[in-house]
Amino acid sequence: MRVRASTSFSASVDPIIRWRTEPAGPARRFSLRRDVSTVARKPVIPGLKLSLGVTLFYVGLIIALPIGALIFKAASLGPADYWSIVSSPRAVASYRVTVLAALGATFFNLFFGLALAWVLVRYDFPGRRIVDAIVDLPFALPTAVAGIALTALFAPNGWFGSILMDWGIRVAYTPLGIMIAMSFTSLPFIVRTVQPVLEDLDPALEEAAQSLGGSDASIFAKVILPLLAPALMAGVSLSFARSLGEFGAIIFIAGNQPMQTEITALLAYIRLEEFNYPAAAAIASVLLFTAFVMLAVTNAAQAWALRYTRRG
Amino acid sequence: MKIVLDQVEKTFDSFRAVHGVSLEIGSGELVALLGPSGSGKTTILRMVAGLEYTDGGQIFFGDQDATDIPVRDRGVGFVFQHYALFPHMTVAENIGFGMKVSKVRRSKAEIATRVRELLSLVQLEGLGDRFPLQISGGQRQRVALARALAVDPKVLLLDEPFGALDANVRRDLRRWLREIHDELGITTLFVTHDQEEALDLADRVVILDKGRIVQEGTPQEVCRAPGSAFVMRFLGDANRFDADVKQGEAELAGLRLPAPGVPDGKAQVFVRPADLDWAQQGEGLPARILRVIDRPEKRRILALTERDETVELDVDVDTVVSPKEQGFLRIRRASVFAA
Numbered sequence: 001m002r003v004r005a006s007t008s009f010s011a012s013v014d015p016i017i018r019w020r021t022e023p024a025g026p027a028r029r030f031s032l033r034r035d036v037s038t039v040a041r042k043p044v045i046p047g048l049k050l051s052l053g054v055t056l057f058y059v060g061l062i063i064a065l066p067i068g069a070l071i072f073k074a075a076s077l078g079p080a081d082y083w084s085i086v087s088s089p090r091a092v093a094s095y096r097v098t099v100l101a102a103l104g105a106t107f108f109n110l111f112f113g114l115a116l117a118w119v120l121v122r123y124d125f126p127g128r129r130i131v132d133a134i135v136d137l138p139f140a141l142p143t144a145v146a147g148i149a150l151t152a153l154f155a156p157n158g159w160f161g162s163i164l165m166d167w168g169i170r171v172a173y174t175p176l177g178i179m180i181a182m183s184f185t186s187l188p189f190i191v192r193t194v195q196p197v198l199e200d201l202d203p204a205l206e207e208a209a210q211s212l213g214g215s216d217a218s219i220f221a222k223v224i225l226p227l228l229a230p231a232l233m234a235g236v237s238l239s240f241a242r243s244l245g246e247f248g249a250i251i252f253i254a255g256n257q258p259m260q261t262e263i264t265a266l267l268a269y270i271r272l273e274e275f276n277y278p279a280a281a282a283i284a285s286v287l288l289f290t291a292f293v294m295l296a297v298t299n300a301a302q303a304w305a306l307r308y309t310r311r312g
Numbered sequence: 313m314k315i316v317l318d319q320v321e322k323t324f325d326s327f328r329a330v331h332g333v334s335l336e337i338g339s340g341e342l343v344a345l346l347g348p349s350g351s352g353k354t355t356i357l358r359m360v361a362g363l364e365y366t367d368g369g370q371i372f373f374g375d376q377d378a379t380d381i382p383v384r385d386r387g388v389g390f391v392f393q394h395y396a397l398f399p400h401m402t403v404a405e406n407i408g409f410g411m412k413v414s415k416v417r418r419s420k421a422e423i424a425t426r427v428r429e430l431l432s433l434v435q436l437e438g439l440g441d442r443f444p445l446q447i448s449g450g451q452r453q454r455v456a457l458a459r460a461l462a463v464d465p466k467v468l469l470l471d472e473p474f475g476a477l478d479a480n481v482r483r484d485l486r487r488w489l490r491e492i493h494d495e496l497g498i499t500t501l502f503v504t505h506d507q508e509e510a511l512d513l514a515d516r517v518v519i520l521d522k523g524r525i526v527q528e529g530t531p532q533e534v535c536r537a538p539g540s541a542f543v544m545r546f547l548g549d550a551n552r553f554d555a556d557v558k559q560g561e562a563e564l565a566g567l568r569l570p571a572p573g574v575p576d577g578k579a580q581v582f583v584r585p586a587d588l589d590w591a592q593q594g595e596g597l598p599a600r601i602l603r604v605i606d607r608p609e610k611r612r613i614l615a616l617t618e619r620d621e622t623v624e625l626d627v628d629v630d631t632v633v634s635p636k637e638q639g640f641l642r643i644r645r646a647s648v649f650a651a
Contacts (some may be wrong), residue, residue: 196609202394208398209409212410212459213413218413308444308445309399309445310446
């Protein structure tokens with residue numbers, strides 16, 4: 001639960017500096033811990049103004065400035081030009097394939113990531129720690145390497161691809177391939193957001209539900225899932241946002257056929273290569289807007305799901 | 313519902329937590345399992361609940377062998393030390409949970425009526441819409457009890473139910489639990505490491521040590537006739553003196569104390585602080601006062617005997633004593649056990 005900082009002033013501290021009672025950020029946003037007090041505290045570590053200044057400067061330089069430049073570039077087009085670029089049939093086709101594949105990949109990861117986190121937390125088996133480490137591989141691996149590996153596997157003459165071809169399923173150079181590349185790179189988001197919450201889940205809650213006569217299915221649906229929901233939502237939003245923007249892993253396996261398997265990020269890249277910066281920025285702004293909406297919606301949903309942690 | 317444990321055993325990895333425990337709990341009785349941590353009391357309770365499987369022996373509910381009945385079908389109400397309330401459900405939803413997931417279908421109105429009854433039973437009317445995080449610890453534990461009672465359990469099991477609460481709340485709650493028990497007449501087994509709580513609340517106290525029952529009886533029986541040095545010391549403060557026993561009498565610094573049934577040889581004499589008197593002159597164990605600790609209902613004296621034993625004794629609040637004062641300890645009552 002995020003603490004809204006408005007009430008957490010410390011009288012002795014310069015009013016412009018708000019001392020938060022909890023570290024902010026995605027790692028804590030869905031925490032179920034109950035320290036939601038907004039008591040003003042005197043900072044223990046000195047140099048708050050300095051660290052605040054440095055971090056805000058850094059955030060401005062690394063995040064806000066490029067995004068501002070992007071919007072500025074896109075805005076240099078007139079409304080009519082902007083609209084004709086972002087609504088061109090090729091662009092719309094790219095949105096469709098990107099969003100649908102990202103939805104599919106996120107949906108797949110929702111189940112598979114939850115199952116993986118569940119197994120890693122609830123069972124002890126030989127090699128558990130190795131599997132646990134492997135989950136982070138998509139983060140560590142250069143996405144282009146992942147793309148090449150997936151393409152080699154799923155190409156019609158690859159290990160998986162040749163088997164799937166026998167069943168009449170084509171993966172490489174189709175939207176299905178895009179989905180697989182997206183789910184590969186975004187799987188860790190779900191696992192790593194759900195895992196700590198699952199670890200902190202009090203086993204007595206399940207025992208209590210059992211002693212009250214609950215079946216396994218009803219305990220999962222009524223007790224476990226609602227408590228995991230905020231973490232799942234955080235994982236889903238990160239996974240979806242990452243899938244929307246994924247580039248390296250996809251372009252090798254997608255085939256990149258305009259109107260069919262061309263993702264939005266690639267289209268922006270192509271416009272960039274043509275030195276058509278405003279068009280590239282316009283297309284990228286659509287991705288940016290989608291990601292923003294997605295994050296806002298999941299934040300609101302999380303706040304609702306965590307309403308029971310509010311005191312008073 | 314009568315509960316019978318017959319030679320129940322439990323081993324965790326290589327640690328034998330419970331050694332062949334046999335116990336009978338009469339229908340409607342309120343029994344405390346009392347012991348230090350690691351004595352196996354919680355494990356026994358969890359086996360009765362079905363949260364833990366037995367490695368040997370049998371558990372009967374009435375005439376039915378319940379040993380292999382899973383917890384969800386065993387019909388027990390379990391109250392956890394840290395409440396284990398579902399944090400995402402309101403108080404009313406928590407209490408109604410068991411009825412909602414039950415195989416017996418109940419209408420919404422029926423559940424709501426029962427929830428209201430239970431809320432008034434645990435004196436929490438009007439708090440049904442709060443979430444567990446929004447109420448106090450004592451209130452949470454009462455919700456947990458209401459939730460356990462909602463499924464009409466045959467047996468009520470409580471694991472250190474007041475362990476996480478303030479001393480005052482704890483005392484109120486246990487008196488209140490006794491009232492609820494007397495009102496409902498439900499067979500109740502509870503675990504505690506707090507002797508005062510066990511003695512205050514239970515019809516019968518079962519004292520455990522290292523996975524075995526060391527003594528069981530009414531509070532009066534275990535207090536007046538502790539069966540071993542462990543029970544003597546675990547039930548309350550006790551001073552220990554080394555002594556020799558000859559022909560059923562312990563000799564302690566010239567005093568002769570009856571020690572029936574204790575074999576000749578080295579022995580330990582235990583005396584409660586309240587069973588010692590302080591006298592400025594006369595006879596007894598010579599001692600010197602180290603410190604006087606004042607408590608609302610008594611004065612506690614820490615004294616050092618000539619044999620270098622530190623002794624604690626309680627005297628009346630009006631007694632005039634001061635540190636460094638010399639005097640004599642008189643033993644009014646003692647328990648003697650073979651060393």
